[in-house]
Ligand SMILES: Nc1nc2c(c(=O)[nH]1)N[C@H]1C(S)=C(S)[C@@H](COP(=O)(O)OP(=O)(O)OC[C@H]3O[C@@H](n4cnc5c(=O)[nH]c(N)nc54)[C@H](O)[C@@H]3O)O[C@H]1N2
Ligand SMILES: Nc1nc2c(c(=O)[nH]1)N[C@H]1C(S)=C(S)[C@@H](COP(=O)(O)OP(=O)(O)OC[C@H]3O[C@@H](n4cnc5c(=O)[nH]c(N)nc54)[C@H](O)[C@@H]3O)O[C@H]1N2
Ligand code: SF4
């Protein structure tokens with residue numbers, strides 16, 4: 001049998017590894033990395049390597065499905081030509097009919113038009129885009145904004161790195177990583193804060209571990225627990241929950257107090273320094289001595305000044321993840337990180353910079369092409385600002401939003417406050433979902449379009465270092481691509497989306513996102529398939545941002561100080577408050593083998609067999625507080641199902657960690673609406689829970 005080796009890009013995380021698939025008879029036999037792979041450096045993590053059986057899973061949605069109850073509820077109003085065809089629909093299962101594509105796109109177009117006429121254009125919203133190509137994400141926001149004339153478009157950056165975008169744009173004008181991953185080898189010092197790098201960005205972690213082992217860079221890891229990459233660190237700081245802003249301001253305090261800042265950089269490239277300096281030096285929460293008051297965390301009073309000095313004196317890169325963003329003050333913490341870089345000139349050069357580790361394979365791209373309610377493509381101001389997801393959920397409950405289109409975002413599993421989300425979805429007149437699997441939100445959907453996965457289509461993905469990679473299909477599929485479904489529905493509403501190929505769409509995207517993508521033709525991207533190209537891309541690409549000036553309006557970096565707000569665990573430690581024996585602070589995160597809602601990874605036996613249930617990690621010191629092997633966690637908002645518990649040395653007393661991948665655990669029922677103050681990113685990284693025996 002003829003086998004061929006086809007190169008493309010991994011479908012999972014924001015690292016964006018180059019992959020090569022060995023394909024026979026339209027089946028993927030194996031996925032591996034080329035030795036000279038620019039991102040992979042010849043190695044893939046277990047998901048990239050083994051996580052491809054989802055493609056052929058018998059659970060894939062390979063058709064269009066229409067809910068029987070939807071047909072019943074709408075039958076009388078259906079136009080004659082659709083009514084007549086209802087009788088020809090095939091039974092799929094108890095809940096759904098299997099419907100021809102042509103009928104289903106007509107049905108969707110009719111219902112969306114009806115909703116708009118009846119309830120107005122603001123009654124429709126779209127969510128998603130970060131798991132599919134730029135072409136589809138662009139088409140999605142265009143569909144929402146033009147076909148439906150609604151401003152309500154959002155993507156999973158809302159529950160993820162929106163605070164990085166907000167914090168970085170406010171201070172330095174651009175919400176994206178500043179350097180290529182390989183700059184790790186140029187750095188003398190690396191800080192990782194709130195990123196579980198070995199699990200969530202493993203191929204970036206490889207580079208950092210190499211630099212630490214080879215001692216080309218000093219490594220500091222700051223987390224609320226001991227994580228694997230901490231083993232390679234010179235300094236591993238375990239800090240209280242929700243203390244990031246305090247720690248970061250303390251680092252700045254040391255740099256200011258000891259005059260370790262870069263005067264020339266501040267004079268020529270920044271503004272607002274004096275005011276910032278005065279605020280911080282007079283802020284009691286910014287003095288590292290404060291840590292001496294927090295039982296169990298006293299040594300931070302020495303550790304923080306030490307890492308601040310190294311950061312200021314050496315060429316430093318700062319990596320961060322959701323441990324920073326998914327908090328009440330995530331955006332402010334990101335600003336505090338950029339302040340550190342501005343103070344010390346650790347930005348705009350090789351081996352020094354700011355690296356928010358974006359999560360999804362195309363979340364950077366989805367934001368670049370405008371899947372955000374407050375940005376048009378290329379971060380231009382939209383004619384009307386739409387609502388963010390949590391506000392849309394409220395509008396659904398109030399009956400103002402009536403229709404939802406989701407494109408690869410499982411809001412009925414991964415968003416906070418799940419009891420409320422389910423109530424909101426129940427209130428809608430129509431939900432349309434483009435999906436690979438019947439995930440939780442698709443089970444709510446009235447109309448489901450089975451679509452191509454990343455391994456079956458052509459399209460551009462932007463990874464966490466702004467690198468554009470043109471993917472190509474590893475296998476053929478008859479399913480439509482996301483953008484084709486959107487085009488075909490639009491064509492039955494207005495008839496203005498005239499595109500034949502994904503390249504046609506991309507050429508429009510290049511124009512709409514001209515300040516970043518204009519030079520990135522398919523031709524150029526395919527010629528550079530291994531190396532990829534980092535935006536902005538004109539004649540050449542731009543590996544490093546902010547070299548001569550910041551991307552703000554006047555080119556200057558803007559200091560915007562924000563004080564830490566005393567609360568929760570820190571306040572308790574300070575006041576030496578007794579807490580009930582069953583009260584803990586829980587943080588949630590990831591394991592290497594599963595990917596978010598696990599829709600794809602659960603269908604890969606090699607992955608799922610390694611972690612088929614979410615496990616709670618607790619401190620070995622707290623063991624006597626537990627009397628059963630399984631526990632239920634509860635908050636005022638809801639509770640989990642019984643979950644197994646494991647005692648480890650890496651967790652501090654009084655705290656817990658768990659993953660949220662398996663829907664049966666119901667972890668996201670624990671969270672309410674608490675979110676980042678500026679940008680509404682859910683506070684997934686800290687919730688006070690009570691533990692009960694199951
Ligand atoms: N295997 C795998 N990889 C993935 C994903 C996946 O689901 N599985 N998802 C992708 C996505 S969408 C994203 S956004 C990224 C996320 O990747 P990461 O940003 O690494 O996210 P998490 O694993 O959720 O949590 C990061 C770390 O924050 C720590 N933390 C919690 N609270 C605090 C705090 O208050 N301060 C500090 N300093 N640290 C804290 C946690 O202990 C954890 O180690 O991963 C991407 N990659
Ligand atoms: N408790 C807790 N909850 C969290 C987090 C946390 O740290 N703690 N992290 C949050 C974060 S950072 C994120 S990003 C979200 C992630 O949660 P989601 O946005 O739901 O992300 P995924 O599970 O990656 O993808 C959603 C769906 O996309 C589908 N999909 C894959 N490829 C395609 C495609 O090409 N087209 C279409 N149409 N669909 C496709 C998959 O089958 C999957 O069902 O979870 C958030 N939820
Ligand atoms: S690190 Fe991310 S992009 Fe690379 S192989 Fe693993 S999941 Fe895929």
Ligand SMILES: [Mo]
Pocket residue numbers: 156159160161358359360
């Ligand atoms: Mo994410």
